[in-house]
Amino acid sequence: MLSTLDKSVRQYMLVTFNYWNFTLTDGALRMLVVLYFYDLGYSSLAIASLFLFYEFFGVVTNLVGGWLGARLGLNRTMNVGLAMQIFALAMLAVPSVWLTIPWVMAAQALSGIAKDLNKMSAKSAIKTLVPDERQGALYKWVAILTGSKNALKGAGFFLGGVLLSTLGFQGSVLAMAAVLFFVLVGSLVWLESDMGKAKSKPKFKHLFSKSESINVLSAARMFLFGARDVWFVVALPIYLGSVFGWNHSMVGGFLALWVIAYGFVQGFAPRITGKAQGKVPDGKAALLWAILLTVVTGAIAYGVQVGWQPELVIVVGLLIFGAIFAVNSSLHSYLIVSYAKGDGVSMDVGFYYMANAMGRLIGTVLSGWVFQMAGLAACLWVSFAFLLLASVISIKLPRHA
Numbered sequence: 001m002l003s004t005l006d007k008s009v010r011q012y013m014l015v016t017f018n019y020w021n022f023t024l025t026d027g028a029l030r031m032l033v034v035l036y037f038y039d040l041g042y043s044s045l046a047i048a049s050l051f052l053f054y055e056f057f058g059v060v061t062n063l064v065g066g067w068l069g070a071r072l073g074l075n076r077t078m079n080v081g082l083a084m085q086i087f088a089l090a091m092l093a094v095p096s097v098w099l100t101i102p103w104v105m106a107a108q109a110l111s112g113i114a115k116d117l118n119k120m121s122a123k124s125a126i127k128t129l130v131p132d133e134r135q136g137a138l139y140k141w142v143a144i145l146t147g148s149k150n151a152l153k154g155a156g157f158f159l160g161g162v163l164l165s166t167l168g169f170q171g172s173v174l175a176m177a178a179v180l181f182f183v184l185v186g187s188l189v190w191l192e193s194d195m196g197k198a199k200s201k202p203k204f205k206h207l208f209s210k211s212e213s214i215n216v217l218s219a220a221r222m223f224l225f226g227a228r229d230v231w232f233v234v235a236l237p238i239y240l241g242s243v244f245g246w247n248h249s250m251v252g253g254f255l256a257l258w259v260i261a262y263g264f265v266q267g268f269a270p271r272i273t274g275k276a277q278g279k280v281p282d283g284k285a286a287l288l289w290a291i292l293l294t295v296v297t298g299a300i301a302y303g304v305q306v307g308w309q310p311e312l313v314i315v316v317g318l319l320i321f322g323a324i325f326a327v328n329s330s331l332h333s334y335l336i337v338s339y340a341k342g343d344g345v346s347m348d349v350g351f352y353y354m355a356n357a358m359g360r361l362i363g364t365v366l367s368g369w370v371f372q373m374a375g376l377a378a379c380l381w382v383s384f385a386f387l388l389l390a391s392v393i394s395i396k397l398p399r400h401a
């Protein structure tokens with residue numbers, strides 16, 4: 001049956017399959033690390049530091065990875081990412097006495113490089129498989145890939161909590177490494193070798209985007225993802241366990257539900273933003289959705305600060321936040337692929353996801369530090385400030401004529 005499909009569709013399915021498997025293990029690994037080291041007595045700031053190199057090397061990887069993808073082909077960058085994730089998981093399968101902070105940070109650094117090589121390759125590949133004149137189809141394919149990825153990342157959070165309870169930390173990372181090994185073998189055999197390779201070899205000095213629209217979108221993306229991770233990465237899982245008394249499965253289950261719902265909304269974002277009426281979104285749509293998210297976040301932060309039904313406000317409020325954030329993220333993901341140049345698309349996409357990774361890095365560090373110093377309400381107010389900045393920046397995004 002697969003042989004009867006168009007070649008571009010088969011390649012899209014293979015890229016998506018690689019991305020799905022990688023994302024599932026990446027989400028599980030994040031939850032494993034947070035919960036396992038919290039059980040060992042690490043503070044929220046110490047746990048945040050474990051992800052410091054993961055996010056920092058994500059910044060570097062997106063910048064350099066886009067250049068490598070344009071020169072070498074997206075198949076190679078995707079396969080290198082899979083191989084590095086397998087190695088990072090193997091590093092964490094050592095006896096628990098070896099799991100010092102520097103060792104885990106080094107493994108997380110490799111995982112961060114692997115994750116962003118894989119993501120940049122997958123997002124860039126879509127641009128090469130969809131003709132420029134089919135912007136509606138491009139939006140739909142990007143939304144499906146992004147939405148399914150986040151649904152699986154949420155499933156990964158739940159999987160991480162379950163694996164930790166059943167197989168233990170070392171058994172869990174070994175099982176995930178084994179799955180990714182088989183995915184890598186399939187990718188090496190079937191993924192096309194010239195996908196995404198630029199016709200002219202881009203020079204290293206061309207790493208930084210010269211497009212104003214991409215620069216503005218990248219700045220807005222940085223604050224958008226900083227606003228999410230400042231409460232989501234470290235503060236929220238620890239808060240749910242320490243203040244509400246939730247166990248590992250409950251924490252993992254809630255975060256999984258949040259990200260899965262977020263992923264489903266991303267997949268339906270084209271319908272929500274008007275594609276069903278033949279509309280393709282522009283900068284004005286990104287601005288309006290950013291403003292809506294800012295208002296909702298301010299309301300959640302105020303509710304938590306005054307202590308009004310905190311469990312209800314956090315659970316329901318963050319589900320609403322997730323739905324609106326999902327539309328924002330999906331709009332951005334479409335706009336970057338739309339703005340990017342067709343030849344050497346990974347250069348522009350890599351620069352944009354470098355800003356995305358920078359936002360996550362800032363959010364991760366602040367998540368541990370602000371939560372330790374001032375609590376969850378303060379994290380949410382920082383999130384509100386970041387979203388306000390993202391909204392102001394989005395005013396400069398191009399509109400349709």
